[in-house]
Amino acid sequence: MKQSDFLKAVLPFKDKVFRLAKRLLVSTEEAEDATQELYFKLWKNKEKLGEYKNVEAFAMTMTKNYCFDRLKSKQASNLTLVHSNYKEKDTSLEKKIEYKDSVSNVHKLIENLPEQQKIIIQLRDIEQYDFEEICEMVDMKPTAVRVALSRARKTIREELIKQHNYGVS
Structure with missing residues (x-):
């Protein structure tokens, strides 16, 4: 295979690999390292x-496995929690702060989900993969993926409602 x-x-899905790595590792630097390592292995x-029938699905599976290995390693204690993915143009400062807080809040809620739900919600709702691709990546049946996604969304929705209604009788 030539370089071209x-x-x-492999280049069309580089950003998706990075976003999945960032979701799992949280640190931008760690996600960049994971992306670089994956492309080196590829x-x-x-x-x-x-x-491989689907190189993108294979790469996403490799990314997931690499990130889990990193999190299990001794170096995982060095990972930092930084989220600043959301950017909006032509919005008032107040709205920008509100959006950033909302997005940050949802990111925190996603981070608190069980690993399987966290990966599935990342792949479906953020990366926009279809269910067949997700099933292949996480090695689960379609029904199990749909149930995990539904539970993840329900958990996030309930937490947001609870936070929104806090103090309201």
Whole structure:
């Protein structure tokens, strides 16, 4: 496989790999390292990429596994919690702060979900993968993926309602 063929095959989903790594590792620097490591591994095994039905799903699975390995390692204690993914143009400062707080709040709620739900909500609601691709990536049946996604959304919705109604009788 030539370098140009390799790049055509793997570059279209680079941002998705990074966002999944960032969701799992939280730190931008760690996510960048994970993305770089994944692409290095893909390059080393470029001759085998043609054997995979869906290279993107394979790469996302590799990313998930790499991130879990990083989190389990001793270096995981060095990971920092930083979220600043949301940017909006032409909005008042008050609205920007409100949006940032809301997005940050949802990110925190997602972070508190069980790992499986966290990955599935990231892949479906943020990365916009369809259910078949998610099933392949997480090695689960469609029904199980739908149930996990539903539970994750319900948990987030209930927490947001609870926070919104706090102190209201």
